Amino acid sequence: MTIDDCDHVPPVALTAREVCQVLREVVFGRRTMAKVGNQNWGEVYACHFDVDIEGWRVTLYNDCDELDYCEHCVSPDGKRWDFDPGDRTDPIALLSTWEHQCLERMLKAL
Template sequence: MNADNRTDDCGAALTAREVCHILREVTFERRVMAKAGDQSWDEIHAGLFVVIVDGWRITIYNDCDVLDYCEACVCPEGRRWSFDNGDRYGTDPIALLSTWEHGTLERLLKRL
């Protein structure tokens, strides 16, 4: 666990699977996603894009209009997860999505 994943009084750090579950819920329309800033996915083109899903603040990297990876997440209780370049493959919440879920999430992000 890196320093960004440490917690104070909020309990254990979030896991990639917990964040993936929230993103998966969005793809099945069980949760609503809204952009946190003024810029659209297309306007950012390459950079960080922040969304809010039922109080979860999720930061996603837009790589030239392609959904790349999850940079960070903070749940409503304050628990955190953040990307670390040293993490093994499959520990990024986006990488845990199926091909269909990944494509669906990318389409939903482009509509925001």
């Protein structure tokens, strides 16, 4: 072990619940969401779609025009959450049916 090893602090990870809360705040109008890039939700159709939520960078998966899951999220202070296929907890899955539908409509309107 070297002195450099002690200086390295691993980044703190976000939880799926923290990411879900940011998405909920968009649904309830407490935060604003903007697309990143030129393509809209319908143009990506079956691919990743990036949004900015007041400095939070969130990548969502558009599965044939339906909101499927969150691929990853980076908070303004650099904390990160990444999709893990072995982990059953996804921020999108934590939303209620109504919240999921509202968020999907908002994404389609961007």
